[in-house]
Amino acid sequence: MLEAAPAKVNLHLHVTGRRADGYHLLDSLVVFAGAADALSARIAEGLSLHLEGPEASALAGEADNLVLRAARALAEAAGVVPRAALTLVKRLPVASGIGGGSADAAAALRALNRLWGLGWSEARLAGLALALGADIPACLASRPCVMAGVGEVLRPAPPLPGCGLVLANPRIALPTPAVFRARAGGFRAAAALPEAGWADAAALARDLAGWGNDLEAAAIGLCPAVASVLAALRALPGCRLARMSGSGATCFALFDAPEDAAAATAALPEGWWRWGGGLHAAGAAGL
Ligand code: C5P
Known part of the structure; x- marks a missing residue:
């Protein structure tokens, strides 16, 4: 099970308001670039994450990677035991505004949805994704979209040119x-x-x-x-x-x-x- 985790690019990003909880309301035309991390998953006894690739060292010290949090959240919500060996090839720089961690978490949700045979719809996965991070619902589809709310309101982008x-x-x-x-x-x-x-x-x-x-x-x-x-x-x-x-x-x-x-x-x-x-x-x- 191999999933690309493409970089998210905000072609514009307007802050349109702020919610009572401090989160900002956004309006953004979001596209995805060919630049991507890669996440693979196979069935294993427990849950593990192996990091490799040129940007892996930036994550090495992190106690709880977002990919593992996403895997545990999905297993819990679906009522299954989290059994998977995950490998993340990290090519996108971390904390860099192109949603690398969000893309990785979204790729993990897609991969494990299939690996564990859950059959969840994109909409159902998106509900779980939002609780993990505002950009993750958009990254689940990795299709050009217009993002609103804090990231949970997504509609298809107008047709984009090849560029x-x-x-x-x-x-x-x-x-x-x-x-x-x-x-x-x-x-x-x-x-x-x-x-x-x-x-x-x-x-x-x-x-x-x-x-x-x-x-x-x-x-x-x-x-x-x-x-x-x-x-x-x-x-x-x-x-x-x-x-x-x-x-x-x-x-x-x-x-x-x-x-x-x-x-x-x-x-x-x-x-x-x-x-x-x-x-x-x-x-x-x-x-
Ligand atoms: O949801 P995520 O973990 O990506 O957001 C990180 C932080 O960015 C939030 O804790 C919040 O401070 C800020 N944020 C925000 N409004 C958004 C998305 C993120 O204020 N729509």
């Missing part, structure tokens, strides 16, 4: 709660997305330019390197638009085609985490 994405992270972890806390300013209306979608990356970039990421200024305040990443992305030939994703520090740049994005990454500093390619090809397997 390229560069992702770059200065290798500085930025904790999401700190960024939300540092955000100044009021609330913004949801973006008015065209139902017909966009013909090409240029049209998408023109609309995105009118919207923004309401966490970007706060993230730059906490981590000035985000401004350098944005400047470097904007200087890449062919870049249509550059913006921070989620609560940062990863930023994305939009290109006309995946090949353009892949070629452009070489010009970014080698010390950064960088990736170039296209959008995640299909929706989640197995649902």
Whole structure:
């Protein structure tokens, strides 16, 4: 049982309000990139998680990985004994605004739903997912969507053009709660997305330019390197638009085609985490 856990990219992110419990209400056009972690699962006696891949060391000290929490939560809700050996190939930087941990947890829910033969629907898994993290319901489907509420209200995104994405992270972890806390300013209306979608990356970039990421200024305040990443992305030939994703520090740049994005990454500093390619090809397997 092998599941891709693709990176989530917020093409825009408006903070539209705040709930009584402190969670923020969001409006965000979310897409998934070809960049992904990989999670595999097989039946075993107990529940275990093996970490490998270039970014695994960042998680090694963590006592309770979100993947294990997701596995235990699913087993408990389904009334089964959690029997699985999980392997996570970690390629996405942690605490970086592209939902790596959320994507991993979502991949675990999808994989174990099949491995344990539970037959839960995507909607039923999403209910469980929300309790584990606001981004996890969106990551379950890994399809482009418009996110509202704190992350639990999802509708399909308007048709997107084929386009390229560069992702770059200065290798500085930025904790999401700190960024939300540092955000100044009021609330913004949801973006008015065209139902017909966009013909090409240029049209998408023109609309995105009118919207923004309401966490970007706060993230730059906490981590000035985000401004350098944005400047470097904007200087890449062919870049249509550059913006921070989620609560940062990863930023994305939009290109006309995946090949353009892949070629452009070489010009970014080698010390950064960088990736170039296209959008995640299909929706989640197995649902
Ligand atoms: O749900 P998740 O664990 O991803 O969120 C991490 C933190 O980010 C929350 O504890 C909260 O401080 C903040 N957050 C928020 N509003 C959201 C999502 C996250 O304030 N919609």
